[in-house]
Amino acid sequence: GQQLNQSPQSMFIQEGEDVSMNCTSSSIFNTWLWYKQDPGEGPVLLIALYKAGELTSNGRLTAQFGITRKDSFLNISASIPSDVGIYFCAGAGNFGNEKLTFGTGTRLTIIP
């Protein structure tokens, strides 16, 4: 099935550093979602974006819906140990009415 291209594939950072990851698609999406997945768990929604150009924050997380509707980025400021995990972007045609297409994931590791 289709997957969104997500980069970087993995990140190794020190606690306190800022993080940036992005997601691109060859197709247009009307909704972009960012999830975090901990080992052995299901994904948990972090931020949902519904309009092109929209910039939304959730605590230390900020995400933007690209103007072209084919990309999105997620920033995490001042990383802390609990930020460790895998981050996935996901796109949908219409939120709540269509299946999600997931990105390839970004694995975040914090170096002691």
Add this chain to the structure above:
Amino acid sequence: GAVVSQHPSWVICKSGTSVKIECRSLDFQATTMFWYRQFPKQSLMLMATSNEGSKATYEQGVEKDKFLINHASLTLSTLTVTSAHPEDSSFYICSAQEGMVGYTFGSGTRLTVV
């Protein structure tokens, strides 16, 4: 907030047997549920979409006779892996959707076939 319960969280079964995984929306009615499969260090791949009271829609390459999905009520969907083989070992995750609630994921089921 919306909660989706998935059971069991892990299961080990012998090759050739069948395994049933349940997905329940605890505090909302899910008009649609999705079943995903995730291999180690990979992303979630959609297997099928199920709507209450109707047949599931399977993604290309997913065997509907092997992965039986039943969505008998607005709060319960089940995935049965029939005649399981070692290559079916994977992490299976369900997601329930209802209107403005959006998509809520279960905690996943790790299936190991020996």
